[in-house]
Amino acid sequence: MGYKDIDPSVRHICALSGGKDSTALAIYLKDKIPMIEYVFCDTGAELRETYEYLDRLEAYLGKPIVRLNSNKSFEQFLNKYSNYLPSPRARWCTAEMKIKxxxxxxxxxxxxxxxxxxxxxxxxxxxxxxxxxxxxxPFKEDGIDRNGVYKLLEESGLGLPKYYEWRSRSGCYFCFFQRTVEWVGLLENHPDLFAKAEEFERMGYRGDQVKFTWVQGRTLDWVRQNKEEIKRKHAEKMKKLEGNQKPKNIHEAFANAVDSDSTERACTICDL
Ligand code: SF4
Structure with a gap:
């Protein structure tokens, strides 16, 4: 990509998700586009680790990351949508809490x-x-792949976000794109947030009838009851995949096993 002919009469914005790719992009563009603005759409349902990572990035970039909020909380939106949890087919959360x-x-x-x-x-x-x-x-145009991203993060000293030890992607703690093993990660690392997500799930019950669940066909209570079995299966899958190709780091090992379950990905404004 040509960076010498950047048009200073328009605004240049890099939207961050708190994940590795958008963070690496911010680092990559820092000196190439000095007037760039950094923004983060804060849903109010982010992990503590995400805020810590953004604070470190802000110090590295030497300029503020503008934090954008919607004027309503997730609870208020959930109420607006009649307790219908967001899902891959009804991604009202992204539209309301990120894009708008x-x-x-x-x-x-x-x-x-x-x-x-x-x-x-x-x-x-x-x-x-x-x-x-x-x-x-820019990464597509300049041929920067996953290894290139790891390199940018390592060289900056930022490394990877802490949550990558138990979760493969950025986004809300209750994101429905999580696999069951990531829900187990949430349960073990943030039991209070897991309990809050369970509360949202129960809000959609009609009497004894379970209407909407975060995990397709399973309640979070089922995840809680079956967590050891979920972890065991995930560990087996990681071991098998590691036998084929040695991963670069813990994130790659974890993400490869999680992604082997499905090709469905969160929208790129949330997961980058
Ligand atoms: S991270 Fe997940 S739950 Fe949050 S806004 Fe994006 S798609 Fe929705």
Whole structure:
């Protein structure tokens, strides 16, 4: 990508998710586009580890990361949607808690929005209908893959976010894109947040009838009851995959095993 002809008359924005790819992109663009703005759409349901990681990144970048919030909490949105939990088929959470605050922040300005999709990925950035926003994909254009991202993070001294030890991606603690082993990770690392997610799930019950669950076809209570078995199966899968190709780090080992379950990914505004 050419960085010498960056247009200073438009705004340049890098939206962060608290995950490794958008963090590496922020590091990569720091000196290439000095006027760049960094923003983070805070759903209010982020992990403590995400805030800590963003604070460290902010210190490294030497400029503030603008934190954007929607004017309602997740509880209020859940109420608006009649306790219908968000799901891959009804992603109202992303629209309300991520995209809307981001697009409100941009307003009518002409903006180049930089997205951290890597050269080795085959997925789209977030889709906007706003004509004043142009998306750019520096990692794709410059051939930076997963190893390139690890390298940028290592060299900056930031490393990986702490939650990658038990979770493969960034986003809300109750994200429905999590696999069951990641819910177990939440239960063991943040039992209070797991209990809160259970509470949201129960809000959708109709008497004894379980209407909506975070994990398809299973309640969080089932995850709690079966956590040892879920962990055992995951460990087996990790061992098997590690036998094929040695992972670079704990995140890669964990994510490979989790991703072997499904190709479904969170939207790129949440998971980067
Ligand atoms: S991280 Fe998951 S739950 Fe949170 S807004 Fe994104 S898709 Fe929705």
């Amino acid at each position: 605050p981001y697009e409100d922040y941009i307003g009518d300005s002409q903006v180049v929005s930089y997205v951290g999709i890597r050269a080795d990925e085959n997925r789209q950035g977030y889709v906007t209908t706003k004509t004043n926003i142009t998306a750019k994909f």
